[in-house]
Amino acid sequence: MNRKSIMLAALAGILALAGTAWYSQRTRAATPPPADAAIVVETAEVRRVAMPDEAVAVGTLRANESVVLRPEVAGRVKSILFREGTPVKRGAVLVELDDALQRAELQQARAGLDLAQANFQRTEGLFARRFVSSSARDEAASRLQAARAAVALADARLRRMTLTAPFDGIVGIRQISVGAFVKEGDALVNLEDISVLKLDFRLPEALLPRLRTGQVLEVGSDALPGERFAAQIEAIDPLIDAQTRAVSIRARLDNPQARLRPGMFARVRLILEERPEVAVVPEEALLPSSGGTQYVFRVVGGRAERVAIRIGTRRDALVEVVEGLAPGEQVVTAGQMKLRDGAAVRVLGAAAGG
Structure with missing residues (x-):
């Protein structure tokens, strides 16, 4: 037998096997299943659960409360009186700027106040004995008021060199070091309550x-x-x-x-x-639907019934049933894609419903 004959024989054998397989498959497909064959499904019970509206x-x-401490005036940092990340009380001094100049200005203002006070008292005595006019007395009183204002101004400037905690809280990470020169409005440290x-x-x-x-x-x-x-x-x-x-x-x-x-x-x-008793079914019981109505298969007397339901809230793989089903009824959760309305079913097992 030559090579060509061998190849023809092999091809004939393959064709024969293919034909046999095709005929066998066609015969099986043409054989209808028994009319009353029950379709195996899994079911779950419609039950009540707590499902609050949320x-x-x-x-x-x-x-x-949250604030970033910033100086109102420029100056050099003299001392830092806190540890980062620790609690502080309201009024605690956190940062001090160099205040030598402001202290000197306050002392000068106080000296001026002392002098103005003495001059006013002396003028008051002279005015009582009618040695000076009322205008001289008023001028002395005016100089006294100006001296008091100068002291208040110098004291306010001095207090602006000290930054304190405006409320109880925890200080954050500081952005400055001792000796650093800071400008007005620079961020020094945050404080958080x-x-x-x-x-x-x-x-x-x-x-x-x-x-x-x-x-x-x-x-x-x-x-x-x-x-x-x-x-x-x-x-x-x-x-x-x-x-x-x-x-x-x-x-x-x-x-x-x-x-x-x-x-x-x-x-x-x-x-x-609060909604303590809401009827629910598992999400997998719902049939795919292109419209607004949802359907499920309910098992009654060994047969599947296609039921239209209205649903509400979905949560944790459960779906609220507003109407269409009653608690205790069984719905198909697996195998429903093979079902038609009125088909016989055999329940493989009941699920807990989530």
Whole structure:
């Protein structure tokens, strides 16, 4: 047998095998399944759960009070009287600028005041004995008032060389060193009151009628996973943002252990209404639908019934059923793509429904 004959025989064998496979597949496809064959499905019970009506948002934590200390006058830093990152009390001296010139000016003003006081007293005595005119007495009184004002001015200039804490708080990282020359308005150090924090966030304008001061919030942070903190709405902005159609809200929360810090990202949960018993089904029970109506298959007497339902809130893989189903009924959660209305079904197992 030559090479050409071998190749022809092999090709004939391949064609024969292919034909046999095609005929076998066609025969199986043409054989219809039994008319009453039950389709295997999984089901879940329509049940009642607590599903409060809530609004969620993200916000930013801010210090209750926050300030950056800046000198009102230029000068050289004489002393720094705080440790970075430590608490200080209101009125505590934090930074002193070189005040030698201002102290000298105050002493000069006080000396002038002493002289003006003595001259006024002497003029008063002479005026009482009618040795000087009333205009001389008034002039002496005017010089006394000017001397007192000069002392007050020199004292104010001296006090501006000392920077104190305007409230209780924690000082931040300083931007200066002893001996540095600072200009008027230069940033020296920040001071933060974080015993109480403010939380700023936004909600859609549609929720405005349901918002009020004093409402309790639940606050979480990605920096402290799993932990929740209570806050209360303190203020609602009277102005609606024309671009986002959202209302700005400020809440307040205690932070006694300083676990939360200003600038942190926060997740906000506001309960608008407690709803302890809401009928729900698993999300996977819903049939794909292009319109506004949703459908599920309900199992009754071993057969599937296609039911139109109206749904509400979706949360944690559960869907609220507003109407169309009753608690205790069974809905198909797996295998529904093979079903038609009235088809026989065999339940493989009941799911807990989430």
